Amino acid sequence: MSGEAFSEFDLIRRMTGKVRIFSEDLRIGIGDDCGVISADPSHDLLLTSDLFVEKVHFDRRWFSLEQIGGKALRASLSDIAAMGGRPGFSLVGFAFPVSLSPKEAETVYGGIRDAAEKFGVTLVGGDLSRTEKEILLDIMLLGKVGKGRAVLRSGARPGDQIFVSGSLGEAFLGLKVLELGLTGPDAEILSRRQRVPEPRIALGQALGEHGFASAMIDVSDGLSSDLGHLCQASGVGARIEMRALPVSEAYRNVCTRLSMDTAAGVLHGGEDYELLFTIPSDRLARFSQHEIPVPVSRIGEIVQDSEGVMVEFSDGRSRALLPQGFNHFLK
């Protein structure tokens, strides 16, 4: 306890004293047995939760205490984005060891609060506890989406075009950059992608509310894994073109600097939190005319299930794209 005795109630009061309210649906916030929220009948509710655990999801050597809190919330927000929803409320489960002082714990919570403010999330509760060693966060989010408008993983059909937002592999390479202690502008761009991911909330909403996307998932485990999940849920296959996969200049430069092939990070690297989605051909013209908040790239096409999930290289050869994304349980 770093020599300072304190009560859970005091700590909760200190942490949550500055929490801001962003939703008119809130009736009762932090401080009772439950938060109370008005139901909005014009919307469906989205529910998701994500664990963010020291040594599994982050290493304190590469993350400030604020960044730990911020990334936990941002990663969870990406699941709301992937349904086409807007975030509303959050509950935070926060367990930490005695080696973390109350002030440090407040700093972690401050990182959550800052991210919550940025994305208009109202913190409505949660719980605190001790662990022996690790900082552990569990971020539960309640979001909403127009009635029947949630974009599922299961709606892709053969002929749909596959898109991905932003660029791939940067968060993966950003972790390498941090581990190796690389510096410079490119290294800085990549390490920021690892430490401060950007959930694609506005893009997800545009895709959902205008009915563009037939299926969607966020790229949290890596393209190979997440495209696999989408195809499995939809009962389809996919054909991806390697040369169409979006990579940034920073990514290319650092790969060169490290004598690394660019393909592995792009195909399998996790934590980019980009949106991977499919658009039926008859909606393409309308989609291409629509102003969207982030660049997106067409990377391939949905095919019959029997064709599997394949990636075509520029020399014309194809290979099965097997999931090689992140798996805590094989680490």
Add this chain to the structure above:
Amino acid sequence: MSGEAFSEFDLIRRMTGKVRIFSEDLRIGIGDDCGVISADPSHDLLLTSDLFVEKVHFDRRWFSLEQIGGKALRASLSDIAAMGGRPGFSLVGFAFPVSLSPKEAETVYGGIRDAAEKFGVTLVGGDLSRTEKEILLDIMLLGKVGKGRAVLRSGARPGDQIFVSGSLGEAFLGLKVLELGLTGPDAEILSRRQRVPEPRIALGQALGEHGFASAMIDVSDGLSSDLGHLCQASGVGARIEMRALPVSEAYRNVCTRLSMDTAAGVLHGGEDYELLFTIPSDRLARFSQHEIPVPVSRIGEIVQDSEGVMVEFSDGRSRALLPQGFNHFLK
């Protein structure tokens, strides 16, 4: 990993394959980025989450793996009961060390699932991760309550009568029983109260839906702490009669056997998950005629804030009732 390699996805599939659906509001359950639920405009939503951490909240010496999962959900359900709500959906954050085999992890999850079935809770998602040493569960619950019917901590007014359900101190003494290895029928009753708590869902609903209770909280930290929370939130004081506090025969017998005073466990022992609530005088007659699902005892009266929170002993003396309940951070 106990020699067995497995993927997070396989484990999730195995754990959640048997999950049953209890709510017509569910649109999309486990398996997408978020669960999707229809909003019910005739109700408000309740949101709560509770951490349940090895060595802080439970010791594997006294709990089977099923009981760990079951107690985590039951404790969280008590918060829904304390608002007068009915539980609907749950997200489960579950982190565990490599020393727990996949089969053992499934057993913990099975305990959650069994409790969920008993109380009609639909599991809609969650997350799995590793920890270094401890089993950690974070149970998030979404419940509902008739619009404007949530019973808050803050509604108690001077003159309201204070009630508590069931009996007090048993879960606290049950832990002692387990630590000391006591056996026999009384010991069995108490250890069950510690291991398999009974959230007072039906009572909470009756109190909320019929508009009996002006304020309510569950006794999770101990009467002294939780009555303190209720009084603080309501801006009132309370006068409790020691002899009116409900204790069971099993509790009395085991106290005698251990040469323990009965008062400490009753006043400060946590984890009974009884409901502590207040009823305004003009609703008492109607309340006393109403069939309720659990015995309740009148234990005192709400007074002015300036009078503080006092307990009267049978010899006529009064003492301030200071919170001495459970606090992880002082352990």
